[in-house]
Amino acid sequence: EGEELSDFREKLEEQEQLKQEAVQQSKAANKVKAELEGRQARINELKKQLKEGEEDIVTLDEDIADQERKTVELQWQIKSQKAASASVLAYFERRETTAKSDLDEYTKRMEYLQSEIAKNEKRTTYQKEEIDKANSLLKKIAGLKSLLTGEPMKTD
Secondary structure, eight states, rough: OOOHHHHHHHHHHHHHHHHHHHHHHHHHHHHHHHHHHHHHHHHHHHHHHHHHHHHHHHHHHHHHHHHHHHHHHHHHHHHHHHHHHHHHHHHHHHHHHHHHHHHHHHHHHHHHHHHHHHHHHHHHHHHHHHHHHHHHHHHHHHHHHHHHHHHOOOOO
16 A cells, blocks of 8 residues: 555656646746737738838839830920920939839849748747647646546546
């Protein structure tokens, strides 16, 4: 009987240790989940910024087309009003260059945002896998507890 009592105490100690590990795993999983939610919010913000950038690019494309049309019109006016039109043409050509430069900037920004979204999605996937592993470990611990105590396993 003394040996059975000793075995039982040893099993209870193991069960308590497993319970503590499960609590720690649960806390870690909750921390990872909170971080995951933060990253998901960041992904959503980046997606919003990307959409705004795309809208800006469309506007810039329209501006460029408009500027190109105006440049052609001004070139015709130069033939009839050489001196008066020359400075106006230069102004619109500078605006066209600026619009193209802005388009390049927005394109680079869009590529950067897409890169950031991809990185955050990879992190999100990894964290989801880690949470799944932690949950699997908790189920195994509950199964061991059930075996040790003879109580039916709780399913949450």
